[in-house]
Amino acid sequence: xxxxxxxxxxGAQINVPNRFFxxxxxxxxxxxxxxxxxxxxxxxxxxLFLEVFPxxxxxxxxxxxxxxxxxxxxxxxxxxxxxxxxxxxxxxxxGYSAGLDFERxxxxxxxxxxxxxxxxxxxxxxxxxxxxxxxxxxxxxxEKQFDITRRCLEVFLKYKHPVGIITKNAMILRxxxxxxxxxxxxxxxxxxxxxxxxxxxxxxxxxxxxxxKKRLETVKILSEHGIPVNVMMAPIIPSINSHEVLALAKKxxxxxxxxxxxxIVRLNGAIGExxxxxIKKTMPDRADKVLHQIESCHGGSLNDSRIGTRMHGxxxxxxxxxxxxxxxxxxxxKDKSMPKLNTSLHEQFKDGQLKLF
Numbered sequence: 001x002x003x004x005x006x007x008x009x010x011g012a013q014i015n016v017p018n019r020f021f022x023x024x025x026x027x028x029x030x031x032x033x034x035x036x037x038x039x040x041x042x043x044x045x046x047x048l049f050l051e052v053f054p055x056x057x058x059x060x061x062x063x064x065x066x067x068x069x070x071x072x073x074x075x076x077x078x079x080x081x082x083x084x085x086x087x088x089x090x091x092x093x094x095g096y097s098a099g100l101d102f103e104r105x106x107x108x109x110x111x112x113x114x115x116x117x118x119x120x121x122x123x124x125x126x127x128x129x130x131x132x133x134x135x136x137x138x139x140x141x142x143e144k145q146f147d148i149t150r151r152c153l154e155v156f157l158k159y160k161h162p163v164g165i166i167t168k169n170a171m172i173l174r175x176x177x178x179x180x181x182x183x184x185x186x187x188x189x190x191x192x193x194x195x196x197x198x199x200x201x202x203x204x205x206x207x208x209x210x211x212x213k214k215r216l217e218t219v220k221i222l223s224e225h226g227i228p229v230n231v232m233m234a235p236i237i238p239s240i241n242s243h244e245v246l247a248l249a250k251k252x253x254x255x256x257x258x259x260x261x262x263x264i265v266r267l268n269g270a271i272g273e274x275x276x277x278x279i280k281k282t283m284p285d286r287a288d289k290v291l292h293q294i295e296s297c298h299g300g301s302l303n304d305s306r307i308g309t310r311m312h313g314x315x316x317x318x319x320x321x322x323x324x325x326x327x328x329x330x331x332x333x334k335d336k337s338m339p340k341l342n343t344s345l346h347e348q349f350k351d352g353q354l355k356l357f
Contacts, residue, residue: 007045007100009207011081012088014277015097016270045104047079049142052094052107057115058130065311067261068164071134072116074148076107078136080168082206083278084235087135089269098270103208106142113151120161120346127346129189130156131164139169141208153178160185160349162341166232168193168206170214173221183227186342192219192257193232196241197248204282205240216255223256228338231257235265236321238293239286245321249328258336262325264313265294267302275302293317 007013057072077091081103088098096105109115119125132138138149153175156163163182165172172179172190182188194215196202202212210218222229231252236242249260267275279287291302297313298304304313312322 009081010045010100010103011083011085011205011207012099012103012274012278013281014274015099015101016273018092018095018097019270020092020095047104047106047141049106049108049145051110052076053111054109054115056119057109057112058119059134061134063307065307066134068131068134069128070130072112072130072132072152073135074109074112074132074138074152075136075140075142076109077102077105079103079106079141080137080206080209082168082209083275084205084237084265084267084271086266086268086271088271088274090135092270099274106140108142108146108148110146110148112148113155116152117155117159120155120159121350123350127161127343129162129164129341129343131166133166137167137169138165139167139171143169143171150175150178153182156187157181158349158352160187160345162187162189162343162346164189164191164341166191166193168209168215170210170218173218176221176225179222179227180225183225185345186339187345189228189230189338189341190222191230191232191261192222193234194219194248194252195233195235195237197244197251198241201241205237216251219252219255219257223258229257230259230261230338232261232263233325234261234263236262236325237265237290238297238317238321239290240283242317242321242324245324246328246331249325249332253332253336257333259333259338260325260329262321263311264297264318264321266298266304266310266313267294268305269303272302297321 059071061068061071076094088102091098091102094107132149132152143149157178179188192215195205197212199212219229219231233248252260276291279290294302296315297318299314304310312318
């Protein structure tokens with residue numbers, strides 16, 4: 001493994017063309033040579049935060065195999081830079097590339113707390129868990145600057161509304177006070193993504209995420225404060241982290257996690273090209289092997305959109321992985337389970353305080 005890819009601190013190493021655009025541009029070798037001779041930077045590799053103004057913030061999830069009914073994403077794009085991220089493709093809808101643009105052009109929805117409050121106060125709305133980060137991480141680095149996730153949690157607490165969180169960032173502990181208050185009424189469930197116990201693997205797969213040590217500590221601290229935690233080993237990538245299933249399950253169970261979920265990597269849309277370019281630069285010795293094994297899990301293709309099959313794959317390698325996960329759950333989570341979130345309180349707090357009559 002080469003811990004120093006071409007662009008340090010980034011997952012993707014290229015900007016692939018946007019499929020919705022007729023024209024595209026590329027950085028030519030003669031331009032790079034000119035920059036080198038002139039002592040100039042061909043790519044400053046900086047992150048830009050761009051405010052956007054959506055009319056709504058809560059989305060109904062129609063896919064039956066995603067595991068959530070409603071989600072909200074306060075950021076589009078994610079500076080964590082996870083090379084495998086399925087959300088990369090959505091950046092094309094905004095006119096950007098799924099490659100480096102996804103990590104360096106972060107769209108910020110500052111009005112998210114107000115939009116959320118407006119949504120859950122509707123008379124027709126019946127409480128249902130809303131998951132923050134169904135697409136991009138609500139605790140990505142931008143949250144340090146904008147503080148939007150915390151303000152959304154304050155809304156959920158005010159209206160006693162159930163909320164789920166998916167993150168791979170230890171920054172969630174900043175809001176431990178709110179999480180503890182939500183947990184008192186069983187209004188919070190946290191999903192921590194941990195794909196490996198190896199820091200070397202984490203560093204190249206997920207360059208700007210919290211360290212594995214920090215994430216394990218986060219699982220432990222949240223669990224000790226009565227906040228239910230599910231750990232997601234997502235995705236499992238053959239010949240990269242597929243050998244770690246049992247060890248990871250054992251470790252997170254010891255840290256207090258109540259359950260564990262998983263997916264097998266799939267590289268839809270532009271992600272196939274981005275991942276292929278990345279792995280040939282960072283793991284040239286095993287690139288072809290990994291790509292072929294991923295294909296074997298998805299009917300001979302890196303891409304898989306088949307409902308019911310896409311998440312856990314098919315074929316011998318997928319079966320081995322899925323069987324290993326079943327064994328891990330039986331061994332380390334036999335008497336554990338995540339609680340069902342409380343949806344009964346919200347109606348009494350529609351106006352932000354308890355109704356007496």
